[in-house]
Amino acid sequence: xxxxxxxxxxxxxxxxxxxxxxxxxxxxxxxxxxxxxxxxxxxxxxxxxxxxxxxxxxxxxxxxxxxxxxxxxxxxxxxxxxxxxxxxxxxxxxxxxxxxxxxxxxxxxxxxxxxxxxxxxxxxxxxxxxxxxxxxxxxxxxxxxxxxxxxxxxxxxxxxxxxxxxxxxxxxxxxxxxxx
Amino acid sequence: xxxxxxxxxxxxxxxxxxxxxxxxxxxxxxxxxxxxxxxxxxxxxxxxxxxxxxxxxxxxxxxxxxxxxxxxxxxxxxxxxxxxxxxxxxxxxxxxxxxxxxxxxxxxxxxxxxxxxxxxxxxxxxxxxxxxxxxxxxxxxxxxxxxxxxxxxxxxxxxxxxxxxxxxxxxxxxxxxxxxxxxxxxxxxxxxxxxxxxxxxxxxxxxxxxxxxxxxxxxxxxxxxxxxxxxxxxxxxxxxxxxxxxxxxxxxxxxxxxxxxxxxxxxxxxxxxxxxxxx
Numbered sequence: 444x445x446x447x448x449x450x451x452x453x454x455x456x457x458x459x460x461x462x463x464x465x466x467x468x469x470x471x472x473x474x475x476x477x478x479x480x481x482x483x484x485x486x487x488x489x490x491x492x493x494x495x496x497x498x499x500x501x502x503x504x505x506x507x508x509x510x511x512x513x514x515x516x517x518x519x520x521x522x523x524x525x526x527x528x529x530x531x532x533x534x535x536x537x538x539x540x541x542x543x544x545x546x547x548x549x550x551x552x553x554x555x556x557x558x559x560x561x562x563x564x565x566x567x568x569x570x571x572x573x574x575x576x577x578x579x580x581x582x583x584x585x586x587x588x589x590x591x592x593x594x595x596x597x598x599x600x601x602x603x604x605x606x607x608x609x610x611x612x613x614x615x616x617x618x619x620x621x622x623x
Numbered sequence: 624x625x626x627x628x629x630x631x632x633x634x635x636x637x638x639x640x641x642x643x644x645x646x647x648x649x650x651x652x653x654x655x656x657x658x659x660x661x662x663x664x665x666x667x668x669x670x671x672x673x674x675x676x677x678x679x680x681x682x683x684x685x686x687x688x689x690x691x692x693x694x695x696x697x698x699x700x701x702x703x704x705x706x707x708x709x710x711x712x713x714x715x716x717x718x719x720x721x722x723x724x725x726x727x728x729x730x731x732x733x734x735x736x737x738x739x740x741x742x743x744x745x746x747x748x749x750x751x752x753x754x755x756x757x758x759x760x761x762x763x764x765x766x767x768x769x770x771x772x773x774x775x776x777x778x779x780x781x782x783x784x785x786x787x788x789x790x791x792x793x794x795x796x797x798x799x800x801x802x803x804x805x806x807x808x809x810x811x812x813x814x815x816x817x818x819x820x821x822x823x824x825x826x827x828x829x830x831x832x833x834x835x836x837x838x839x840x841x842x843x844x845x846x847x848x849x850x851x852x853x854x855x856x857x858x859x860x861x862x863x864x865x866x867x868x869x870x871x872x873x874x875x876x877x878x879x880x881x882x883x884x885x886x887x888x889x890x891x892x893x894x895x896x897x898x899x900x901x902x
Binding site: 456457458459460461462463465466498499500501502504505508511512535538539540541542544545547548549 | 627651652653655656657658660670672678679680733734735736737738739740742743746747750751753755759786787790793795796797798801
C-alpha cells in the first residue's frame with residue numbers, strides 16, 4: 444500500500460528579538476494517510492529532550508511539554524477534521540496554533556512511500572521523522588548526542604489505528620547546546 | 624547596562640509620540656517564530672528590521688489586502704493601551720511598496736527574547752505541578768484585569784482562548800520578571816462596520832480566556848475601569864484623529880471616536896459581575 448505523508452519541523456528560537464536569530468529543530472511530526480480502503484491515519488513524532496539543552500527553567504518546561512502538545516493537537520485534529528482531510532490540513536492547523544519561541548519552522552512537501560502492511564505505518568513515519576530531524580540538526584552543525592536511547596515519551600491515550608508513535612531521544616552524553 | 628524591558632519602555636514612549644515609522648524597514652533574514660503561510664482569516668505578515676530600532680525585530684502586518692483598516696486599529700489600540708498601562712506592543716504605521724499586497728500597514732515591536740503562546744502557557748498552567756505554575760499564575764492576575772477591561776472598552780473579540788494572541792514574554796533566565804502581552808487588535812473598535820449605526824452601544828464583557836477570568840485582580844480591574852472612564856475626550860480624539868486618512872478614512876475615525884467616548888461609561892455595567900462595587 445502507498446503511504447502519503449508530510450512532515451512538520453518544530454523548532455525553538457533562543458532569542459526572538461534578534462534579526463539574525465537561528466532556530467534549533469527540536470522535534471519532527473510526520474502525518475500520513477494510507478491508500479488502503481480504510482484510509483488509515485498514522486503519525487510519528489521524534490524529538491530532543493529539552494532538559495539537556497541548557498536553557499532557562501520556563502523554556503525548558505515549555506519544551507518538555509512539546510510532545511504532549513503535539514499529541515493533543517494530532518488527536519484533536521483527527522477528531523475534528525473530515526475523513527477526507529489531508530495530512531497537509533493537519534499540519535497547517537498545527538502551524539497556525541504554534542508561533543513565537545516554539546514554532547513550526549518548516550512544512551515539507553507531500554511524499555509517498557510503499558509500506559508492506561498497516562502495522563508498519565507508524566514505524567515508517569518514525570524512521571522518516573528521525574532522519575529529517577538529524578538532517579535539520581546537521582545543517583546547523585549540530586547532532587543528536589551520540590550516547591542515548593530512543594524511548595517512548597507519551598503513551599497512546601486514545602484509539603487511532605494504528606496508534607501514533609512518539610519516541611524521544613534521551614541523551615546520556617553532552618548537552619545538545621554544547622554541540623549546537 | 625540597559626535591560627530589554629527598560630529599552631522596551633523607552634521605545635514605547637517614543638512610538639507613542641509618533642504616528643508613522645521614521646526611516647526604512649526591510650524584511651528580516653530571520654523569520655523564526657512567525658507564520659510560514661497565513662491561514663484563512665489571518666491577515667499575514669512577517670518580521671522586519673527597522674532603521675529606527677537597530678538590532679531588534681518587529682512584525683509587519685497586514686500582508687493581505689482588505690478594507691478592515693487593521694493597521695490603524697493596531698495603532699489606536701497600542702496608544703490607548705500604553706496610556707492605561709495595558710501591555711500591548713508599541714506600534715507605528717508604515718507603508719509597504721510591494722505590489723499586490725496591503726500598502727497601508729503597521730509595525731509592532733517584538734518585545735522579548737522568549738515569548739510563549741497562550742496555548743502553551745494555558746496547558747502548562749492546567750496540567751503541571753511545577754512551582755513555576757503558581758508563580759506564572761500570580762503574574763497573570765493584574766495584567767489580565769487591565770486587558771479584560773481594555774478589551775471590553777475596545778470591543779476586542781479576538782482574545783477569548785485564541786492560541787497565540789496572548790503571549791508571556793521575558794528576557795534572560797528569570798521568567799519572574801516577565802509579563803503577559805496582549806496582541807492583535809485588528810478585530811476591535813467596531814471592525815467591519817460593527818460600531819456603525821450606534822452599534823457601539825452593545826457593550827458586553829469581552830471574550831477572554833476563562834483561566835484568566837478566574838484570577839482577575841479586582842482592585843486592578845476597578846482601577847482600570849476608572850482610568851477608562853477618566854480618559855478625556857481630547858485624548859481619544861488625538862489618538863484617533865492623528866491617523867492619516869490613507870490608513871483610516873475620516874468617516875470611520877468619527878465612528879471610532881464616538882464609540883470610544885460612549886463606551887467609557889458602558890464598561891462598568893458590562894463588567895458588573897467582576898467588580899465588587901458594581902451597581
